[in-house]
Amino acid sequence: MRAVQYRRIGAAPEVVEVERPTPGPGQVLLEVTAAGICHSDDFVMGLPEEEYTYGLPLTLGHEGAGRVVELGPGAEGVEVGTNVIVYGPWGCGTCHQCAQGKENYCPRAAELGIAPPGLGAPGALAEYMVVDSPRHLVPIGDLDPVATVPLTDAGLTPYHAIKRSLPKLRAGSTAVVIGTGGLGHVAIQLLRALSPARVVALDVSEDKLDFATSVGAHDVVLSDEHAAENVRSLLGGRGAQLVLDFVGAQPTIDTAMAVADVESDVTIVGISSQPAAAQVGFFRQAYEASVSVPYWGSRGELIELVELAHRGVLDVHTETFSLAEAPTAYERLHAGTLTGRAVVVPSR
Known part of the structure; x- marks a missing residue:
């Protein structure tokens, strides 16, 4: 064979x-x-x-x-x-x-x-x-x-990541999806089906952002060095209750931590070819923001x-x-x- x-x-x-x-x-x-x-x-x-x-x-x-x-x-x-x-x-x-x-x-x-x-x-x-x-x-x-x-x-991994955070995705909440490819575009659909959260998608090109909109993202933001400030501006200065990083590179992890709100969940799903890690500690992220790395x-x-x-x-x-x-x-x-x-x- x-x-x-x-x-x-x-x-x-x-x-x-x-x-x-x-x-x-x-x-x-x-x-x-x-x-x-x-x-x-x-x-x-x-x-x-x-x-x-x-x-x-x-x-x-x-x-x-x-x-x-x-x-x-x-x-x-x-x-x-x-x-x-x-x-x-x-x-x-x-x-x-x-x-x-x-x-x-x-x-x-x-x-x-x-x-x-x-x-x-x-x-x-x-x-x-x-x-x-x-x-x-x-x-x-x-x-x-x-x-x-x-x-x-591509379905099971984001479903598991989202399911554990559903209690935080109440009316008026926001979920940020970084990376809208194989896993990310499924995550957008799951968030729309399972929660009332506003879904904000980040990616590196306009065609990828158009794709994110087509599968249900409410808002899209270019994933660049200004992404964190642009997301917070979009949210009126607030952060998100759930941030899903499907890239896992240092710049996207940094963005994820920067847009996380108090008592939020940051879930790093993607695996980068280069070493990357979230910086956690006093004055490094929002209070009681939890960071997790799920597997399947x-x-x-x-x-x-x-x-x-x-x-x-x-x-x-x-x-x-x-x-x-x-x-x-x-x-x-x-x-x-x-x-x-x-x-x-x-x-x-």
């Missing part, structure tokens, strides 16, 4: 022929119908050799959708022919966090050698993939896999997102590519010329 692999440190990913996998005990084999491409992949492939820990060759793709085609011995809870998406942050399944569906925060995954697909385990950028357990599959029914596969990360979301939250998708709440913008075109998609991701989420369709 064909797969997209990262094979050499610092090299571009390649489309290669590999052996079709066979599901082992308790595992499930999917025929991949769609696989999302993410900035996290670009971050991983940009790591120097001394910091790279994901193994080579690595079949990429931590956003996966597929059709169940084979069950390994003892695998139960899903039927052959079911259309599913894959919950990516696999855990041990038995610890306190996993028992709550929060496998994204499993404390034992690393010591047990458990890695997410595409981030250690073979991922979804292939014609077939093995999923380690039926519990990591969420049926999607008649939903389009291309439009739905980004929910596994829970299995239950992914199920909730699928329910929202069935209700037509979300319109995830995608550009589709074949497996052969996947390296080009990564080039465009790195260059910042994608609109929404890049999705690879192996059958193309």
